[in-house]
Amino acid sequence: xxxxxxxxxxxxxxxxxxxxxxxxxxxxxxxxxxxxxxxxxxxxxxxxxxxxxxxxxxxxxxxxxxxxxxxxxxxxxxxxxxxxxxxxxxxxxxxxxxxxxxxxxxxxxxxxxxxxxxxxxxxxxxxxxxxxxxxxxxxxxxxxxxxxxxxxxxxxxxxxxxxxxxxxxxxxxxxxxxxxxxxxxxxxxxxxxxxxxxxxxxxxxxxxxxxxxxxxxxxxxxxxxxxxxxxxxxxxxxxxxxxxxxxxxxxxxxxxxxxxxxxxxxxxxxxxxxxxxxxxxxxxxxxxxxxxxxxxxxxxxxxxxxxxxxxxxxxxxxxxxxxxxxxxxxxxxx
Numbered sequence: 001x002x003x004x005x006x007x008x009x010x011x012x013x014x015x016x017x018x019x020x021x022x023x024x025x026x027x028x029x030x031x032x033x034x035x036x037x038x039x040x041x042x043x044x045x046x047x048x049x050x051x052x053x054x055x056x057x058x059x060x061x062x063x064x065x066x067x068x069x070x071x072x073x074x075x076x077x078x079x080x081x082x083x084x085x086x087x088x089x090x091x092x093x094x095x096x097x098x099x100x101x102x103x104x105x106x107x108x109x110x111x112x113x114x115x116x117x118x119x120x121x122x123x124x125x126x127x128x129x130x131x132x133x134x135x136x137x138x139x140x141x142x143x144x145x146x147x148x149x150x151x152x153x154x155x156x157x158x159x160x161x162x163x164x165x166x167x168x169x170x171x172x173x174x175x176x177x178x179x180x181x182x183x184x185x186x187x188x189x190x191x192x193x194x195x196x197x198x199x200x201x202x203x204x205x206x207x208x209x210x211x212x213x214x215x216x217x218x219x220x221x222x223x224x225x226x227x228x229x230x231x232x233x234x235x236x237x238x239x240x241x242x243x244x245x246x247x248x249x250x251x252x253x254x255x256x257x258x259x260x261x262x263x264x265x266x267x268x269x270x271x272x273x274x275x276x277x278x279x280x281x282x283x284x285x286x287x288x289x290x291x292x293x294x295x296x297x298x299x300x301x302x303x304x305x306x307x308x309x310x311x312x313x314x315x316x317x318x319x320x321x322x323x324x325x326x327x328x329x330x331x332x333x334x
Contacts (some may be wrong), residue, residue: 004075005055005066006048009041010181011173011203018167019049020062029166030141033149033157035122036170041307042150043121045170050074050082050148051116052153068292070112080111083118087125091309094120096129106145115143121150125309131158134333138164172201186210198256198275214253217245221253222281228326229285235326240319247314253307255319258298261286265294265302293328300324 006017034129049075054063064071073079083105110116126331183192199206227233256274263271264286
């Protein structure tokens with residue numbers, strides 16, 4: 001039975017070619033840290049590399065053949081020389097028990113070849129004990145095991161973990177790299193450019209935007225900011241509604257809108273926005289809050305994203321941020 005081979009996305013081709021070149025020269029390290037924005041395809045690239053390394057007959061471009069025993073076992077999720085380490089539930093932490101599997105895995109010999117591959121994703125979800133356990137694994141690597149760590153927030157990892165991995169940054173994709181791929185998957189003609197801009201150059205996140213759910217969250221954010229500025233809603237009402245909808249995506253969109261407000265406040269005519277379709281609604285808000293206050297609120301919101309990921313009380317956090325925003329507007333209207 002043939003298994004569909006995994007391939008890099010169009011915007012990952014140059015990075016893929018470099019990884020293949022290093023693999024063929026036997027210059028891959030014991031650990032790679034794939035970094036880049038959420039939705040750039042770090043985990044997909046890691047999975048394609050893992051399958052290719054376990055393939056018995058990889059193609060000229062370095063991708064897996066999809067036909068051999070290794071590819072079949074990998075596609076079935078039963079390859080004995082591959083291990084995936086991830087949270088048991090999306091958004092939860094990776095616990096030390098999960099990482100201990102890597103320690104045991106690394107101590108075994110490969111059953112179908114000389115290479116064993118483990119993926120840890122997202123690596124920034126490692127809790128303290130899990131991170132320390134992984135560090136011990138990185139400090140005592142084995143020659144035949146490759147660890148692939150994926151993270152959109154490498155700064156959240158222990159510095160000692162980062163220092164023991166070779167980083168592979170995946171930069172935001174350009175329209176030339178991803179536009180054709182994205183436009184083929186969205187219904188609205190010509191939507192690729194705006195979606196890619198709104199996602200910060202992350203095509204998979206842009207594709208998720210096209211579904212409409214994320215845009216609805218964005219609308220709730222900009223609508224609430226306008227309502228707070230016009231005193232049409234109370235801060236606690238806004239924070240309660242945001243909490244019910246999920247704190248992390250709300251905070252991410254608020255960060256995006258705040259960054260645009262800073263751009264508009266700094267250079268209103270020439271500002272290139274992450275949300276270009278909201279320019280007419282953001283401009284009046286930018287004119288009401290001073291630049292220093294916007295920077296403070298953006299810093300606090302970005303901190304909030306990280307705190308929510310660490311299971312901090314999201315409701316209290318949202319209340320604090322919304323009340324601060326409303327206070328800035330109260331100061332304007334005095």
